[in-house]
Amino acid sequence: MAGNCRCWCGECSYRTAWLSEEESAEQQARHFAEHHPGVAPSHRVEFRAKKHEGAGCVVVVALLLLLLIVLATCQYQSGSASMPQLDAFRLRG
Numbered sequence: 001m002a003g004n005c006r007c008w009c010g011e012c013s014y015r016t017a018w019l020s021e022e023e024s025a026e027q028q029a030r031h032f033a034e035h036h037p038g039v040a041p042s043h044r045v046e047f048r049a050k051k052h053e054g055a056g057c058v059v060v061v062a063l064l065l066l067l068l069i070v071l072a073t074c075q076y077q078s079g080s081a082s083m084p085q086l087d088a089f090r091l092r093g
Contacts, residue, residue, distance in 0.1 A: 003048075010042030011035075018048060 003019040007028035012035065016027045024045070032041045 005048070006046050008044040008046065009036075010044065011039060015046075021045075 002017075003021070003023065005021040005024045006016045006018050007024045008015045009028065009031060011032075014031055014035070016024045016031075019027065028043050029041065032039070032043075
């Protein structure tokens, strides 16, 4: 199973695979010993972003679209019956 951590070498473009934090540090130490002997180890640690559960934005957009359709349908149906009343009100006002 893939981990959530990888190390990038500070001296070259090497990076470990996604491993646990311990495994990644061990692999990085081995890399330094083999490829950069006598150089003080330097590296950057990267943590994988957590996956977001659920659909999030898609659900919100779908609900808003559905609400818009319902409101437009209701306004259209009620608007055709109430238009004469609105015109009569405007003429009086």
